[in-house]
Amino acid sequence: MSVKHPIISVTGSSGAGTTTVKSTFERIFAREKIAAAWIEGDAFHRYDRAAMRVAMAEAGDAGNNHFSHFGPDANLLSELERVFAEYGRGGRGHTRHYVHDDAEAKRFGVPAGTFTDWKDFDPGTTVLFYEGLHGAVVTDAVNVARHADLKIGVVPVINLEWIQKIHRDKSTRGYSTEAVTDTILRRMPDYIRYICPQFTETDVNFQRVPMVDTSNPFIARWIPTADESLVVIRFKSPRGIDFSYLVSMMQGSFMSRANSIVIPGGKLDLAMQLILTPMILQLIERAHRAS
Numbered sequence: 001m002s003v004k005h006p007i008i009s010v011t012g013s014s015g016a017g018t019t020t021v022k023s024t025f026e027r028i029f030a031r032e033k034i035a036a037a038w039i040e041g042d043a044f045h046r047y048d049r050a051a052m053r054v055a056m057a058e059a060g061d062a063g064n065n066h067f068s069h070f071g072p073d074a075n076l077l078s079e080l081e082r083v084f085a086e087y088g089r090g091g092r093g094h095t096r097h098y099v100h101d102d103a104e105a106k107r108f109g110v111p112a113g114t115f116t117d118w119k120d121f122d123p124g125t126t127v128l129f130y131e132g133l134h135g136a137v138v139t140d141a142v143n144v145a146r147h148a149d150l151k152i153g154v155v156p157v158i159n160l161e162w163i164q165k166i167h168r169d170k171s172t173r174g175y176s177t178e179a180v181t182d183t184i185l186r187r188m189p190d191y192i193r194y195i196c197p198q199f200t201e202t203d204v205n206f207q208r209v210p211m212v213d214t215s216n217p218f219i220a221r222w223i224p225t226a227d228e229s230l231v232v233i234r235f236k237s238p239r240g241i242d243f244s245y246l247v248s249m250m251q252g253s254f255m256s257r258a259n260s261i262v263i264p265g266g267k268l269d270l271a272m273q274l275i276l277t278p279m280i281l282q283l284i285e286r287a288h289r290a291s
Contacts, residue, residue, distance in 0.1 A: 002088030003290040006283040007128045007147055009135025011198050012154035013070065013161065013191065021154050021206070022131045024272045028280060029129075037087065037121040041132010042098035044076045045069060049113030068183075070133060070190035077134060077142045084147035087121070087128045094120045101172070126284060136201040137194060145201040149283055152276070153202035160210050160224065162217040181218060204275065205234040208265060229265030232256065233275070241275075249274055 010021050029036050047055050052074065059067035068074060083093040097116045099105050105112045121128075136145040136153070145151060156164065162184060169175040169183075199205055208231050210224035235241050238259040246261055247253050250271060253263040263271050 002147070002149065004287050005088050005091040005128070006126075006149040006287055007084055007088060007130070008150045008152070008280070008283075009130040009144075009148040010152045010154060011133065011135035011137075011195075011202060013133060013195050020268075021152065021272065022129075024269055024276070025129060028273065028277055029127075032277070032281065032284075034127060034280070034284060035122075035125045037093065037095075037125040037128045039080075039083070039093075039095045039128065039130040039132070040097065041130065041134060042100075043096045043115070044080045044132075044134070045098060046074050046076055048098075048115055066186055066189045068187040068190045070187050070194055072137075072139055072141065072194065075134060077137060077139065077144065080134060081142045081144050081147065084128070084130075084144060088147055091125060092121060093128065094118050126287065127280075133195065134198070136198040138197065138201065139194070145198070150276075150279055151202040151204075153199040153205035153207075155199055155205060156208040157210070157214075159214040159217045160208060160229075163214060163220045163223055166217065166220070167223050177218060203236045203279075205232075206268065206272070207232045207234070208268070226265035226268065231263050231265055231268050231271065232260055233263065233271060234260045246271070246274060 008025070010025075012021075025036075028034075045052070052069075055074065056067050059065075083095070087093040096118045097104075097108060099108050099110055099112050099114055099116065101112050108116050110116055130148070134144060135148060136151045138145050155161070165184070166177060166180045169180045170177065175183075208229050210229050212224050212228050214220060214224065234257075236259075243255055243261060247255065250263050250267045253261055253267065256262050
């Protein structure tokens, strides 16, 4: 953790909704005039798209049918931890971009499925923001979680997460339901070992729970809307959280436990603004005092 150069990490698996949280942070940073360095978790994958196919095939030939982006062998987790540590010490570091599709290929000038070159962060940033799979990961070899000052989990209930992934991969990547199902099955051991444990490290979790039937996510025709959902917000430490204020500001919300509040799904952006803005400003104020 760092006082002068705070780090915020948002953790969630593919299709969980971390990109939506990133958009909320972009608005907060713009409104509060906070200069941020950004890391997308995909940047620290070990392999590009073609090399990942080769690595998966080789793993399968060796008897490992669960090799996935969720696990440490397919990622540069030690490098990610070094960047977090470097930013915490002096506000420096580097990242790159994984190019997902042809539109991004035109923007970055490299083929889809590959990486851009590594690039140093712009000088003068105030905070580092990470969004991806491993923002609070802890393994025998690395401890990324210890470097982040504010850790946020985005974790829909599992059937909803699968529905979102199936629909996204089919619509934007052209995958079949069967192909996405195979991916889900292949990732499951690493999901249990490396993704789920991160949500005990996070300071705040946002978990969307659909209020419609999602019992068979593999035949679901639509993603449940925000209005068809509730969001459970869990605070690791409820000390200092004004629950009465939050409940009064969001109609239809209530406390379900001493450290949890439940809100209508349509209030998620408002909840993030109300909850996260003071936390961010506290980090920035602390950094200014230490400078």
